[in-house]
Amino acid sequence: MAGLTMQNVTKAFGNFQAVSDVSLEVKDGEFLAVLGPSGCGKTTMLRIVAGFENVTSGSVRIGNETVLGSGVNVPPERRRVGIVFQNYALWPHMTVAENVGYALKVAKVDRVSRDKRIADALALVDLTGFGDRRPANLSGGQRQRVALARCLVSTPSLVLFDEPLANLDVHLRAAMEDEFARFHERTGTTIVYITHDQAEAMALADRIAVMDHGRLAQIAPPRELYREPANEMVASFISQGIVLPAAVLTAEDAGHARVEVLGQQLVARCRPGERPRGNARLCCRSDDIELVASGGDGIEGTIGRAVYKGGSARVEFSATAAPDLAIHFEQRDPVTVSAGDKVSIRIASGWVIPAEGAAAR
Structure with missing residues (x-):
């Protein structure tokens, strides 16, 4: 060989x-x-x-x-x-x-x-x-x-x-x-x-x-x-990743940073050496997004549609603060949402996409 x-x-x-x-x-x-x-x-x-x-x-x-x-x-x-x-x-x-x-x-x-x-x-x-x-x-x-x-x-x-x-x-x-x-x-x-x-x-x-x-x-x-996608193209292409605008607020440690996304703060994974910046992008997966119980804090928006796939539904969500962003998540049976519902979601985790030109590990 x-x-x-x-x-x-x-x-x-x-x-x-x-x-x-x-x-x-x-x-x-x-x-x-x-x-x-x-x-x-x-x-x-x-x-x-x-x-x-x-x-x-x-x-x-x-x-x-x-x-x-x-x-x-x-x-x-x-x-x-x-x-x-x-x-x-x-x-x-x-x-x-x-x-x-x-x-x-x-x-x-x-x-x-x-x-x-x-x-x-x-x-x-x-x-x-x-x-x-x-x-x-x-x-x-x-x-x-x-x-x-x-x-x-x-x-x-x-x-x-x-x-x-x-x-x-x-x-x-x-x-x-x-x-x-x-x-x-x-x-x-x-x-x-x-x-x-x-x-x-x-x-x-x-x-x-x-x-x-x-x-x-x-x-x-x-x-x-x-x-850990290296750029926005890979992030969105692999497994239909969701790419959202974010601000890196502080570095928590050598692999995590506190970020703000659509008004919500969370700790996300990142490359070591990540620094505060306002023009960051966060990649998250459908499994990283969860519905917030009625009355809880979260990102407010509207359900665009819920497509049943057998055992679960792919739910498309439009955030009130940024309706043009493509956001989706999975809800397993019983599927409780439908098109037009006003709901809130929370992002549980994600990956800060490295800044353009940042050195790879």
Whole structure:
């Protein structure tokens, strides 16, 4: 296996920068998910690593070998990079074994070695005995595993996944998440996993890189990304975070500060070194917001709507002091509020988003 290093990579199409000054390092054996909204540069970045796109500037190294940059551009077939596509890309006229072993056949690997490597690859994805079947006779999840076996048979040093579960139904996606997790645990393969599905990324990845308009907004383990977003984009994008204007009043200790939000004061988490400032932003989650009992102090406002989701409702709230802010919270059964109700809420906790330009820990 091998790690991946991208250094100041930029890819422009005319005046449009699809990838802009991206630097990251994926450790040997690490599972990195690349997450972001449509058009943020995820797939372009994957194509650069695979060798399907050149760069405007910057360099790419796989293991100890520079494959792109400084006059070097190693062709895709020599990068030892495996790719699992969203649409599987299986040949319907070939059997499973023929699909898996096609690259070995083209490389003129002898029949005995080829058959053994095909059998080993199918065993890795739990498809032993399926070699004689055609793709049309397989389920969506099985086809995805054939695509994975075809990738593994060439013993790649790095595996790229391009939204591999996007075409599967919810049940199959959950099953394949387990398959990918077991595969990574068994093989220790270095994986870069492109996805727009946050739950998928959180469940699978050691770290997540969030892309925004071609730039790397933050790279961190899932829990840190959720609890400590580095900027407003990440805060609002991850799990529909609620970003509210706040004033930092005092630093309570080396990880908490007293803040004021919409007239309410609370102690929120923050980076060490946070100082009093009036133009701060607080990220909170729906679980951080609670209804205040009738007559209690809180942030006054009106319920916009309550959407029942089975067991709970997503409640949208408009604060009287700032009606344009998007605030929502969950209320479990029994759901007691409805559109038009006048209520008060309280923010129990949150994260002070670091000031622009503040040094990361």
